[in-house]
Amino acid sequence: MKKNLLISVWMTIATTILLGIVYPLVVTGLAQVLFKDKANGQLIAQNGRIVGSRIIGQAFTGPTYFHSRPSGAGNGYDAANSSASNLGPTNMSLIDRVKASVATEGGGSAGPVPVDLVTMSGSGLDPHISPAAAEFQVGRVARERGVSGDDLRRLVLSHTEGRQLGFLGEARVNVLELNLELDERFPLRRQAKAD
Amino acid sequence: MTANGWFQILLFLALILAVTKPLGVFMARVFNRERTFLDVLVRPLERLLYRITGVDENHDMAWTEYAFCMLLFSAVSMLLLYGILRLQQVLPWNPQRLAAVAPGLAFNTAASFTTNTNWQNYSGESAMSYLTQMAGLAYHNFTSAAVGIALAIAFIRGIARREKETIGNFWVDMTRATLWVLLPMCIVGALLLVSQGVVQNLRPYDTAKLVEPQQVQKTGADGKPMVSAEGKPVMDNATDQTIAQGPVASQEVIKELGTNGGGFFNANSAHPFENPTPFSNYLEMIFIFAIPAGLTYTLGRMTGSARHGWAVWAAMAFLFFCGVTAAYWAEAKGNPLLAGVDQRVSATQPGGNMEGKEVRFGIANSALFATVTTDASCGAVNGFHDSFTPLGGMVPLVNIILSEVVFGGVGAGLYGVLIYVVLAVFIAGLMVGRTPEYLGKKIEAYDVKMAMLVTLVFPLVILTFTAISSVEGFGTSSITNPGPHGFTQVLYAFVSQAGNNGSAFGGLNGNTPWYNTSGAITMLVGRFFMVLPMLAIAGNLAKNKYVPPSLGTFPVTTPLFSVLLVGVIVIVGALTFFPALSLGPILEHLMMTAGKTF
Numbered sequence: 001m002k003k004n005l006l007i008s009v010w011m012t013i014a015t016t017i018l019l020g021i022v023y024p025l026v027v028t029g030l031a032q033v034l035f036k037d038k039a040n041g042q043l044i045a046q047n048g049r050i051v052g053s054r055i056i057g058q059a060f061t062g063p064t065y066f067h068s069r070p071s072g073a074g075n076g077y078d079a080a081n082s083s084a085s086n087l088g089p090t091n092m093s094l095i096d097r098v099k100a101s102v103a104t105e106g107g108g109s110a111g112p113v114p115v116d117l118v119t120m121s122g123s124g125l126d127p128h129i130s131p132a133a134a135e136f137q138v139g140r141v142a143r144e145r146g147v148s149g150d151d152l153r154r155l156v157l158s159h160t161e162g163r164q165l166g167f168l169g170e171a172r173v174n175v176l177e178l179n180l181e182l183d184e185r186f187p188l189r190r191q192a193k194a195d
Numbered sequence: 196m197t198a199n200g201w202f203q204i205l206l207f208l209a210l211i212l213a214v215t216k217p218l219g220v221f222m223a224r225v226f227n228r229e230r231t232f233l234d235v236l237v238r239p240l241e242r243l244l245y246r247i248t249g250v251d252e253n254h255d256m257a258w259t260e261y262a263f264c265m266l267l268f269s270a271v272s273m274l275l276l277y278g279i280l281r282l283q284q285v286l287p288w289n290p291q292r293l294a295a296v297a298p299g300l301a302f303n304t305a306a307s308f309t310t311n312t313n314w315q316n317y318s319g320e321s322a323m324s325y326l327t328q329m330a331g332l333a334y335h336n337f338t339s340a341a342v343g344i345a346l347a348i349a350f351i352r353g354i355a356r357r358e359k360e361t362i363g364n365f366w367v368d369m370t371r372a373t374l375w376v377l378l379p380m381c382i383v384g385a386l387l388l389v390s391q392g393v394v395q396n397l398r399p400y401d402t403a404k405l406v407e408p409q410q411v412q413k414t415g416a417d418g419k420p421m422v423s424a425e426g427k428p429v430m431d432n433a434t435d436q437t438i439a440q441g442p443v444a445s446q447e448v449i450k451e452l453g454t455n456g457g458g459f460f461n462a463n464s465a466h467p468f469e470n471p472t473p474f475s476n477y478l479e480m481i482f483i484f485a486i487p488a489g490l491t492y493t494l495g496r497m498t499g500s501a502r503h504g505w506a507v508w509a510a511m512a513f514l515f516f517c518g519v520t521a522a523y524w525a526e527a528k529g530n531p532l533l534a535g536v537d538q539r540v541s542a543t544q545p546g547g548n549m550e551g552k553e554v555r556f557g558i559a560n561s562a563l564f565a566t567v568t569t570d571a572s573c574g575a576v577n578g579f580h581d582s583f584t585p586l587g588g589m590v591p592l593v594n595i596i597l598s599e600v601v602f603g604g605v606g607a608g609l610y611g612v613l614i615y616v617v618l619a620v621f622i623a624g625l626m627v628g629r630t631p632e633y634l635g636k637k638i639e640a641y642d643v644k645m646a647m648l649v650t651l652v653f654p655l656v657i658l659t660f661t662a663i664s665s666v667e668g669f670g671t672s673s674i675t676n677p678g679p680h681g682f683t684q685v686l687y688a689f690v691s692q693a694g695n696n697g698s699a700f701g702g703l704n705g706n707t708p709w710y711n712t713s714g715a716i717t718m719l720v721g722r723f724f725m726v727l728p729m730l731a732i733a734g735n736l737a738k739n740k741y742v743p744p745s746l747g748t749f750p751v752t753t754p755l756f757s758v759l760l761v762g763v764i765v766i767v768g769a770l771t772f773f774p775a776l777s778l779g780p781i782l783e784h785l786m787m788t789a790g791k792t793f
Contacts, residue, residue: 003249004260007366008267010248012275015373018244019337020330023378024445027385031395031444034386039395041440041468043403052403053438055392055467059409069554073462075411075420080320080400080437082462084551084579086702088680089530090783092792094550094582102535112537115529119550122465122561122578128554132537132544167199169473170545170557179406 044180051180053079057127058176064144064188066129066137066156068175069116070101073124085120106140128172131160145186155181196527197540200559204519207477207563208512211484211602215508218485219492225375226348226368227497237374244370255361258734261349262727264365265342269723272338273309277301279331289324290399296322299711306715308332310722311339311604313450313457313574313697314714316706320439320460325397332457333446337377340453340486343606344372346726347490350610351497353733354634357741362733376486377452384448387478392471395444403436443468451482454604456574456697464564464577465553476560476577483573487602490609498634502752507612510757514601514764515570518590522562525587532792551582562587569594572604574697581676581684581700585784588700589776592687595694596776597768598653604695610729612760616751617646617732619763623749632748635741642735645728652724654771657689660713661775664689669709675702678793679786683779688714690772693721 031039042054052058059077060068074081087094101118102108117133134156142149159178162171224231245252256264279286280301284294296304300316307314308331319328345368352362389395413431415421421429443459447469450456456463464470464479488508495504527547529538540546545557552561561578568575569591580588594601600612617633621643624631631638664670664685674681684700691698692714699705705714750756786793 001263004264004267007248007250008264008271011244011250011268011366012272014244014247015338016272016275016330016334019373019378020334023381024329024333024442027382027389027445028395028397028442030382030386031389035389038392039389039444040398041394041396041401041438042392043401043438050401050403051406052436053401053467055471056436056438057467058403058405058407058436060407061409062407065407075414075433076409077436080439081318082320082439082460082466083318084462084465084582084701086579086581086675086700087550088581088676088678088683088702088783089548089550089584090532090678090680090787090792091676095532095792098533098536098550107535112535114544115533115536115538115546116544116549116554118533118536119552121549121553122551122576123460123462123467123553125462125467126553126555127467130544130554132541135543163199164473167202168477169555169560171543172554176406183406 052176054174054177055127057125060175060179063140065179065182066134066141066175067105067117069126069129070097070118070120071124072120077125079125082123082125084122084124105136110136110139127174127176129175131156131171131173134160134173134178141182145182145188147186155185196523197559200523203559204523204563207480208515210481211488214481214485215488215492218489219496219504222376222489222493223496225371231375233375233379241370241374248366250366252364252367254364256364257360258349258353258362258730261362261365262730265346265726266723268369269309269342272335273305276308276331276335277305279327280304283324283327286324286326288326288329288397290397291324293322293324299708300706303711303715306718307697308335308457309339310695310718311343311453311455311572311607312692312695312718312721313455314692314699314705314718315457315697316711316714318461319458325441328446328459329442333449336446336449336453336455336457337373338369340377340449340455340605341369341372343604344376344486344490345369345606346730347606347609350613350729350733351494353736354636355498356737358739359737362737377449380452381445381448384452384478384482385444388444388447388475391475392467393444393447393475394440394468395442396440397442398440400440401438403438405434405436408432408434447479448482450575451479451573452486454483454487454571454573456568458575464575465579470577473555473560476556476564479575480564480567483567483571483575484602486605487571487608490606494609500634500752503634506752506754506757507616507760509754510760510764511601511612513757513761514597515566518570518594518601519563519566522566522587522590523559525584525590526562527558528584530584532787532790548582548584548587551579553577565591566594568698569696570599570601570603572599572607572694572696574691576698579701580687580698581702585680585780585787588683589780591698592683592690592780593768593776595690595696596772597764599694599696600764607695611725614646614649614729615760615764615767617642618650618767619756619760620749620751622763623759627747627749629747632742632744633751635744636736636739637742639735642732645732648728649725650767652720653693656717656720657693658775660689660717661686664709664713669707673704673707673710675704679779679783680793683783686775686779689717692717695721
């Protein structure tokens with residue numbers, strides 16, 4: 001009895017040091033050497049400033065950008081407060097919220113809106129929209145930026161990832177990277193002046 | 196549903212089939228203390244650990260001592276976790292200067308991680324320091340899994356041994372499960388995950404300048420959106436995004452491999468830093484099933500009947516397939532109440548019910564993950580079950596109700612299914628009018644009584660707490676979805692905690708005195724009241740004489756046995772919980788198809 005009690009105390013201490021301290025530090029060391037960029041969150045720097053992470057979404061709501069999905073994280077794409085909406089399928093709040101999003105995206109006149117563009121993701125930080133959701137917005141962004149739809153489609157295509165290894169997951173478009181290049185290639189007039 | 200979706204699901208099952216035997220053989224060798232290729236590296240570490248802690252590795256324990264050590268170790272390590280949670284503000288590796296965790300929440304969290312549940316009434320990125328995550332939470336991901344594996348091995352020994360008083364040494368089993376099985380796989384797995392983009396660092400949170408600044412509603416000191424005196428929202432110009440970081444990969448891998456499920460971040464495996472690509476997602480699902488599937492083969496090998504192991508595997512695979520089919524079908528159909536929305540599946544969009552799901556995973560991989568995580572007692576999620584369609588959300592619920600024996604938790608799944616095996620053999624014995632036998636051991640009244648104790652405690656604790664929470668104000672005030680869905684939120688909470696799963700209908704506000712306390716009790720009962728009768732059966736079986744099979748013995752190696760096992764699992768689970776299910780998801784489904792909202 002007393003022997004086993006002592007063992008359990010020593011076992012807890014020894015395994016905490018091994019599994020709770022040594023193991024994560026060894027993995028951190030290896031990860032920082034082997035995959036430095038990925039281990040640190042694939043941050044994008046522009047003019048010496050961090051403008052985001054390649055794999056964390058940001059809110060885009062203005063007409064000149066491709067919109068990202070609605071977000072339940074904090075007050076929208078708060079990457080220190082990841083969260084889903086957790087609204088049930090029969091909850092009136094969900095139905096009304098989707099209806100409002102459909103109106104914002106110009107559904108109705110432009111036909112039904114691709115579902116991912118008007119629903120919140122699980123993390124609230126989804127960096128992607130579906131290719132259909134990007135195509136749905138090409139008309140609006142082209143008009144606002146005064147560029148041809150085909151030029152824009154080519155840009156979207158260059159930021160579209162297919163299924164991984166050809167069959168895993170779904171095709172997707174990275175919204176932040178797409179919009180960053182949008183500003184670079186087809187800047188708005190006020191942005192052009194500012195530069 | 197698409198052909199590609201089905202291909203991913205079937206390939207997944209094929210990969211699990213492929214790892215079952217190699218892993219099963221390896222684990223049998225580890226726990227029989229035979230030579231393995233890892234001995235050179237790990238054996239010195241094992242010896243050192245025994246020398247420090249004073250373990251006599253040649254001492255064999257009766258089931259009572261085995262159980263006692265397991266309880267002692269759980270209690271001591273739970274206390275340490277409670278201490279870390281309460282003191283994290285003065286401990287190192289806390290770059291965000293997060294405050295101490297409140298006592299009620301700390302108790303709930305300590306119980307949760309010690310019991311392999313990982314129910315979380317907190318958000319990791321805003322409540323837990325890096326040290327707490329590594330040495331407190333991820334640490335328990337290792338030990339609670341190692342304890343589970345040890346218990347399963349002890350049960351197998353009980354079946355395999357003849358006229359013996361002992362079932363092994365708890366300290367040795369737990370240590371070998373950690374050093375030979377979990378730790379090596381974790382180091383490799385963590386690096387694989389980092390290669391996909393799972394972060395692994397100790398840096399403070401980063402701040403990014405938003406590309407398009409946003410007008411957002413200010414958050415008040417109470418954490419709620421601020422409104423002015425006239426009731427108008429108070430707006431703020433947001434120009435920055437704070438990006439939470441941390442040692443995620445090292446925790447992510449053991450979270451799946453040990454079927455723990457506690458997310459580093461609030462969004463769990465939906466978070467891009469926990470699960471960045473479809474490949475990382477596939478890996479994580481394979482990690483969840485790998486050890487539980489392997490243990491079925493270990494069972495067959497250590498009891499000398501490999502075909503029995505496969506018969507159990509087949510029953511599990513069948514139940515898995517039923518679950519994933521139902522979930523995939525329901526989620527791909529989408530939500531009929533949404534207007535003006537294109538939910539069709541096409542080459543350019545996943546379609547279906549995308550609320551609470553990530554684009555990179557789509558419907559097939561979200562439905563598959565939800566099935567896998569609840570078949571096993573993992574509880575990690577890559578899509579939020581609260582926003583699933585009623586029937587899609589019922590699949591995870593039913594999986595846990597069946598006691599998570601479809602491959603199941605590491606160890607817990609195997610000893611859980613062995614309880615059902617005892618019942619199945621008993622029922623078969625009744626049908627032919629003979630004393631039931633299992634792999635050469637007579638199943639006696641004592642064993643069946645203990646098995647019934649396990650199957651009765653589970654619904655008793657769930658239904659009692661669910662009933663109280665559904666009528667009392669302190670229970671109903673946490674519900675966030677109206678109508679039958681709200682009842683499902685409460686039912687799911689107690690089912691998940693009693694089953695030591697840890698996934699949730701996440702809308703339910705669990706961080707209240709009532710849910711913190713009742714939840715902690717439920718988790719402790721769900722773990723230890725299941726384990727003690729199970730070990731008692733193991734001890735009793737070990738004592739018994741070997742009875743050679745005769746013409747009247749019901750063979751446990753045939754498809755007929757698999758069918759009977761599935762029947763017992765479904766009937767015991769379904770009949771107990773059918774009334775509760777009909778008040779929750781079934782009712783909600785009928786209302787939804789009738790166009791009713793709440």
